[in-house]
Amino acid sequence: MGAAYFYQLSRSPVEEALALLIERARGQGWRVAVRAPDPARLAWLDEALWLGADDGFLPHGLAGGPHDADQPVLLTTAATAANRPACVMAIDGAPVSPDEARGLERLCVLFDGNDEEALATARAQWKAMVAAATPAQYWSEEDGRWQKKAER
Secondary structure, X not given: OOEEEEEEEOOOOHHHHHHHHHHHHHHOOOOEEEEOOOHHHHHHHHHHHHOOXXXXXXXXXXXXXXXXXXXXXXXXXXXXXXXXXXEEEEOOXXXXXXXXXXXXXXXXXXXXXXXXXXXXXXXXXHHHHHHOOOOEEEEEOOOOOOEEEEEO
16 A cells, blocks of 8 residues: 655755655656646746756656656656556645555655645645545655654
């Protein structure tokens, strides 16, 4: 059974936090899908990830290409990613479900802790996970480093 990890961003930009989490997931040997509801946001993220740290390389692709199934990291709006991910990272309020979390190694929900709408969406997603007895953790970076604030 997979687990859902919630990451409240209050200091780091989403592209920085995603790069770190993707590298950790890839270190586990997992394929990753990054899900967002807006294709324009994914195009921006695609560019941001390619322009990341000079000493790193984060191979990824934007969904819609001929090699989507082969991508170690696929940026997509789809509920089902062509690269068969073990880990899905949802941003910008992209929909997630307890059933989906149970079928993955990990489901990560990243949300802007300074945005009331994003907080409300993440709270609803957290409550759905907990109500379905899906293992869940809540992490916050409010003190400048990541700390686990809750676990169910």
